[in-house]
Amino acid sequence: xxxxxxxxxxxxxxxxxxxxxxxxxxxxxxxxxxxxxxxxxxxxxxxxxxxxxxxxxxxxxxxxxxxxxxxxxxxxxxxxxxxxxxxxxxxxxxxxxxxxxxxxxxxxxxxxxxxxxxxxxxxxxxxxxxxxxxxxxxxxxxxxxxxxxxxxxxxxxxxxxxxxxxxxxxxxxxxxxxxxxxxxxxxxxxxxxxxxxxxxxxxxxxxxxxxxxxxxxxxxxxxxxxxxxxxxxxxxxxxxxxxxxxxxxxxxxxxxxxxxxxxxxxxxxxxxxxxxxxxxxxxxxxxxxxx
Numbered sequence: 001x002x003x004x005x006x007x008x009x010x011x012x013x014x015x016x017x018x019x020x021x022x023x024x025x026x027x028x029x030x031x032x033x034x035x036x037x038x039x040x041x042x043x044x045x046x047x048x049x050x051x052x053x054x055x056x057x058x059x060x061x062x063x064x065x066x067x068x069x070x071x072x073x074x075x076x077x078x079x080x081x082x083x084x085x086x087x088x089x090x091x092x093x094x095x096x097x098x099x100x101x102x103x104x105x106x107x108x109x110x111x112x113x114x115x116x117x118x119x120x121x122x123x124x125x126x127x128x129x130x131x132x133x134x135x136x137x138x139x140x141x142x143x144x145x146x147x148x149x150x151x152x153x154x155x156x157x158x159x160x161x162x163x164x165x166x167x168x169x170x171x172x173x174x175x176x177x178x179x180x181x182x183x184x185x186x187x188x189x190x191x192x193x194x195x196x197x198x199x200x201x202x203x204x205x206x207x208x209x210x211x212x213x214x215x216x217x218x219x220x221x222x223x224x225x226x227x228x229x230x231x232x233x234x235x236x237x238x239x240x241x242x243x244x245x246x247x248x249x250x251x252x253x254x255x256x257x258x259x260x261x262x263x264x265x266x267x268x269x270x271x272x273x274x275x276x277x278x279x280x281x282x283x284x285x286x287x288x289x290x291x
Contacts, residue, residue, distance in 0.1 A: 020054040024049060124169075
């Protein structure tokens with residue numbers, strides 16, 4: 001599947017951050033696109049974590065439902081200073097040789113990490129097998145959210161959030177010692193650019209290690225980081241996200257304007273029913289770089 005020329009200025013109703021069951025979401029790409037079409041969307045992007053398995057199904061469904069589906073991805077990355085960042089990519093040529101090679105490598109890294117996590121949980125008395133998890137999750141993806149939901153279904157924990165309780169289960173010292181091999185932020189940006197895409201920094205309010213979230217020191221540190229990433233080829237900033245209130249969105253939009261970056265918006269949907277995102281979308285109309 002080749003890339004597409006993107007003009008974020010001419011988008012109408014758009015949601016550029018959506019997860020399917022090909023990563024840690026709970027809905028099929030086709031079901032999401034169908035709902036988006038009924039809700040009047042002109043453009044959506046499927047941005048599963050570290051993979052593109054759901055894109056073709058979504059693009060095909062988009063043709064049937066009158067929705068332009070932008071090939072996307074959300075890459076889990078780390079800066080040279082050890083800061084965890086999520087880099088969104090839009091409009092890549094999914095047949096690009098280097099891009100496909102890296103997708104396979106990231107999948108191998110995730111599998112190795114998952115094997116270590118499951119061993120740690122088994123040693124703690126909560127056995128789960130990788131094959132069992134893949135069978136439970138239609139897209140075959142296994143990550144921490146999938147493991148957490150399986151723990152609920154097995155009766156090991158009462159609810160999803162319990163899996164991430166400080167010092168317990170997936171947040172225990174044993175589980176936290178299992179690390180996925182890092183993928184550098186600069187390499188992610190270069191990969192997306194090399195495949196003809198636009199790299200965008202996701203939900204900047206979530207960045208750790210920048211001081212007290214929302215403080216002036218935080219915004220200054222984030223902007224310094226944005227300058228570095230822009231020099232590396234970053235193309236946009238996700239200014240509108242459910243975790244960012246109106247004031248925070250405005251601060252990030254200002255950064256984007258100052259450094260010539262696209263302003264994007266995304267619901268970061270992971271759930272079973274895409275129509276549930278409608279209230280947030282209605283309150284946060286798409287803002288382009290020209291606004």
